[in-house]
Amino acid sequence: MADQSISWIAADWGTTHLRVWIFGPRGEQIAALSSADGMGRLSPEQFEPALLSLIDTYLREGRQTPVIACGMVGARQGWVEAPYDAAPCPPPGANSAILAPVDDPRLTVRILPGVSQSKPADVMRGEETQIAGYLAQNPGFDGVICLPGTHTKWAHISAGEIVSFRTFMTGELFSLLSERSVLRHGISSDGWDGAAFAEAIDDAMARPQTLAADLFSIRASALLESLPPATARARLSGFLIGLELAGARPYWLGQHVILIGAETLSNLYSAALMAQGTQAELAGGDAMTLAGLTAAFESSMKETP
């Protein structure tokens, strides 16, 4: 029986999902696996079994395979708390990682901390590793990184450090409003209207204070004017992203912005920024997560030769 050699394992462990990548000795990716065993549904003693259920067959007796993890797995309610590094700071690497308690002798698990900020109060867990990945691939980068998602982050990067950042609940507001509010009756789960999106961005940036009224007007337009559900969806997205862009203006104005996240959402941000005269460049979310975890693995190897 061939013993396929494993070098290390990367884990992106968020609230709702666990995703792992298995790497061979020359850095080649051997497998990518995932499960719905997110941090949100696990108690501390359930993390190791959840991880083993994905990677058990790749582990070998007599050697310890290192796992490097990032995300909510390091929250207070996670496997073990990896206390935040405080910004301004470099994105935490292997030297800040916390060892998780494991029973299986074939395994070591290092969890990367998130980053906190005191004024204004803010936190990230996972995005700092994507930033580390971008910096690993673009040494010396100074500028602004935006990470669109459920809780979109905007970060100022300078001299290898996260100088300051701000989180906007834009994605979560979109989910709540499109799926659970009165607006859900007139909003499709897919489809798009680019013109309605652009117009809503402009409206929200010009008059952010009327957001809660603009939202209700989506419902009223559905009732009175049979607003198409795909247009309603684009308008909702535009109002929320427009509000965020108005609030994040100090981050993007006059800057070249790096967008790290899922492609469809990043493209929306890119189009909205372009309309404001700001250039944006996309870097894949998964690719940056892996690059950040890889950088942490490589530096951990230097520490413990």
Add this chain to the structure above:
Amino acid sequence: MADQSISWIAADWGTTHLRVWIFGPRGEQIAALSSADGMGRLSPEQFEPALLSLIDTYLREGRQTPVIACGMVGARQGWVEAPYDAAPCPPPGANSAILAPVDDPRLTVRILPGVSQSKPADVMRGEETQIAGYLAQNPGFDGVICLPGTHTKWAHISAGEIVSFRTFMTGELFSLLSERSVLRHGISSDGWDGAAFAEAIDDAMARPQTLAADLFSIRASALLESLPPATARARLSGFLIGLELAGARPYWLGQHVILIGAETLSNLYSAALMAQGTQAELAGGDAMTLAGLTAAFESSMKETP
């Protein structure tokens, strides 16, 4: 067996609840009843049985007792659609009411329409009857009425007409965020912090564009600073009501505002407006609903003597 004489029945029939009041021949209130048979869970043929289950024992053979209803019961998905009157218009009265189809010969049911507006698109169903009630008790009133609730309305009233209005989804946003978003982990279901509320009002009015970031800061403050859950609740409420007040400024600036709604919520609006130098006067929500339905009943009696 004493036959207690019934004159008419008032019904406030919203999405989640049905509330009825039984009146005697001299206008005296004989009973107030309610059920969870809101419009949201009934198909058209279920409305009459839902109403009868509350009022059946008050009806008499050989005579038709009139019921006057307002609210979502007149929506397209309700008992029978009572098409909107278009603002500017007086709050719809008995002459605009729609007769609902009934099988029981002891009953007539009139449903009052809501009011629509085309630019910006907006609708109300129920609040117009509260406005009618206020106007019935304050003939000749000109000014601004605010009706705080799930979907707060601001209305300009002049010469007996609803001239224009605007709906803010403030109450629904508060429910979604406090009960279903990531903020729910650090927010109590009761308790209050008046200073935090006032500060959040000021913050949101000064910087409405950072709402989605200010919301997340509630979560971050819970994680980093152990923000008390009652303070988190007041801060969330303040951010959302402050955003609304910033957007509704053309309504209240330099005005004396009439607040029609539940007492606790109306008191919050009153305090927030007072801090902006605007006087507000409370009129009870139920009292105004009943006054509006009573005015509609009385005018229907004049029409059909």
